[in-house]
Amino acid sequence: MKNKLLIIGANGHGKVVADIALKMGKWQSIAFLDDNENIKVSLGIEVIGKSDEAFAYIDDCDIFVGIGNNAIRKKLQESLELKGASIPKLIHPNSVIGEQVEVESGTVIMAGVVINCCTKIGKGCIINTGATIDHDNLIEDFVHLSPGVHLAGTVKVGKGTWLGIGSVVSNNVNITCRCIVGAGAVVVKDINQTGTYVGIPSKKID
Numbered sequence: 719m720k721n722k723l724l725i726i727g728a729n730g731h732g733k734v735v736a737d738i739a740l741k742m743g744k745w746q747s748i749a750f751l752d753d754n755e756n757i758k759v760s761l762g763i764e765v766i767g768k769s770d771e772a773f774a775y776i777d778d779c780d781i782f783v784g785i786g787n788n789a790i791r792k793k794l795q796e797s798l799e800l801k802g803a804s805i806p807k808l809i810h811p812n813s814v815i816g817e818q819v820e821v822e823s824g825t826v827i828m829a830g831v832v833i834n835c836c837t838k839i840g841k842g843c844i845i846n847t848g849a850t851i852d853h854d855n856l857i858e859d860f861v862h863l864s865p866g867v868h869l870a871g872t873v874k875v876g877k878g879t880w881l882g883i884g885s886v887v888s889n890n891v892n893i894t895c896r897c898i899v900g901a902g903a904v905v906v907k908d909i910n911q912t913g914t915y916v917g918i919p920s921k922k923i924d
């Protein structure tokens with residue numbers, strides 16, 4: 719771990735990420751990179767360059783990708799990993815993490831999240847505000863669980879899948895890779911085909 723943190727992305731999601739990093743109190747200084755030249759300061763934190771400048775900071779800073787889009791976050795994090803960057807995990811002090819929970823690098827766990835025991839969360843995930851993940855879940859890399867998502871016990875969410883705000887998944891359900899589950903959907907059966915699913919019970923629309 720280094721004593722400076724660089725966050726790529728100074729927009730809405732990046733700001734929430736920075737807020738969590740501030741509350742963790744582990745870094746002496748925090749800065750942003752963002753490709754929008756019009757953003758000079760965000761949340762009172764300076765934007766010091768563009769995202770492709772991140773590699774110049776690898777020796778001095780921990781680097782975290784604060785971008786909500788799963789595919790873009792994956793691409794950036796994997797290119798940083800290849801260059802040997804130190805990528806932290808960010809865990810809000812007001813989240814509740816059970817015993818034998820594993821969380822990998824580049825994942826952010828936001829305020830009010832509850833993760834019950836024996837769950838594994840991969841790298842580069844977003845576990846957004848107030849989501850709950852019950853026991854024995856497997857959340858693969860670069861998944862986004864939006865605010866207020868609830869996963870029952872023994873759920874598996876495949877790589878790059880995005881669960882929309884307030885969606886719910888019943889126990890023992892598997893969702894495959896790169897799916898989108900719409901806001902408020904209820905998933906009661908396995909989703910084996912990549913696509914977009916909405917409604918109660920959820921049905922494929924795309």
Ligand SMILES: CC(=O)SCCNC(=O)CCNC(=O)[C@H](O)C(C)(C)COP(=O)(O)OP(=O)(O)OC[C@H]1O[C@@H](n2cnc3c(N)ncnc32)[C@H](O)[C@@H]1OP(=O)(O)O
Nearest residue numbers: 846864865881882883898899900901902903914916917923
């Ligand atoms: C902190 C943060 O902000 S984190 C981000 C949180 N944001 C979210 O969770 C947003 C989740 N997004 C959604 O639910 C979106 O509606 C999506 C991704 C499922 C679909 O978006 P699009 O592909 O643009 O689909 P579109 O809006 O054209 O809708 C297609 C059809 O599905 C219906 N539909 C779309 N979303 C839903 C939904 N969540 N539940 C039920 N029906 C839905 C639409 O009414 C439309 O039906 P119609 O053809 O009969 O008119």
